[in-house]
Amino acid sequence: MSAPAIDPVRTPVSTTPGRKSAGKQRTTPARFDTALGWNDRPGPAWALRILLCLLALGVFAAPFLTIFSGSLSAKASGSTLSFLPHHPTLLSFQVAGERGIWDYFGNSLVIAGGGLLLQLAVCTLAAYALARHKFRGQALILTLFMLTMMLPEEVIAIPLSLVLGHVPVVGVDLKGTVWGVILPLGAWGFSVMLLTEFMKDIPTEIEEAARIDGVGELRMLWQVVLPLCKPALGVAGVLGFIMIWDQYLLPLIAAKDPTDYTVTVALSILRTDPEVGSGVVLAGAVIALVPSLIVYLLLQRSLVTGIAAGATKR
Known part of the structure; x- marks a missing residue:
């Protein structure tokens, strides 16, 4: 994680009388204000x-x-x-490919991409309603979102399997489809709580001025609120992608056939396969690790900014 750059403090160097000062002045590096007293002198x-x-x-x-x-x-x-x-x-990667690791990798990409888009959309709408509007039962809804964060996946595994096998009202069987994994991940309590707290800090004067200009709810959310919540969206995007990508129990429950597995489930299959060695398992782990690293490296600035903004918020 790259730390934000600290500009050096520029101190002018005194010039002798009668000598024209040069156009450029030397600079001296500033002392970093840290707990360990970091400076440019060894000690x-x-x-x-x-x-x-x-x-x-x-x-x-x-x-x-x-x-x-x-x-x-x-x-x-x-x-x-x-x-x-x-x-x-590269023999280990070749063997992992022959075992179908790239097919599982493609399933994970589809689920992670679709699940993240749905999750950000649902959590943003829910957070906007909870942060910028007052209604009865608001505290109860926030409490329910917090309770969902405390329940382990193993507790809801059997009920979730029954629901995916026969969705109430609609009566559709979602097992064996990517929707069986994407829809349960459409709302995440952590992202709702995070975005709600950020949206609460937006000054009401900005919203009132926009409403005077005739801005509606969706336009208010898209053009006024969301641009001010970019740090929070970056944090929700990075952590949400990693959470979806690392899912193991849900893809296992929603699958009807081994071809429906994701790369995380495929790693456990490779590990129990007596015909492959540790190198093939490690090659699969590298393949599964690359997307998380890419997402983190691309959005690390937003992640750091969002965490810093949340830490300094009053």
Whole structure:
């Protein structure tokens, strides 16, 4: 995660009398205001900060390096820690492809893309109604959203399987379709709570001025409220994508055939397959890891901005 750049404090350098000052003035780097007193001079705090950075980098980077190294090694072992591949080869990726990992990967992309779009749309509309309008039962609805965040997936697995097999009122069987996975993910309590708190902080004067100009509800949401909630939408987008991409129990419940599985379920199948080794499993893990990394790297600025805005909000 890249930290926001800190501009150096520009201090003019005194010039001797009678000498014309140059057009450019030298700058001196500012002292970073941190708990460890980071500055440009080596010292105990400087060494401690470098040590902590290396320790954190090792803790978080070691698993990734091990996965990439094992997926490229000719003979990978799940019990050996190695940062460099031994006899690099792409055979593990080839075997994983023969086992259908790319088909499962395509299923995950469709579900993650459709589920995220539906989730952001539903959560945004729900948050707008809860944040900018007053009605009876509002506190009860917020409480229900919070309760959904406390229930583990295993508790609702059987009821959800029954509902997907025969949707009430409509009477449609959603098992074996992508909608059986996308629709249950259409609303997430965390995103609703996050967007609600951000929308509550929008000044009412902006909304009143827009209503004087004849702005309706949907236009108010699209042109006034949402542009002010971009940091929150970035956080909801990143965390929502990761939550949907990492789903394991729901795709397993909604599937009728192994071809309906996602890449997370496929990894468990590869792990129990006696004909493949650890290298194929690690190759599948690399394939499953790439989309999350891409989404995070593309939206990391929005994620940092959203978290910082929520931390400094009063």
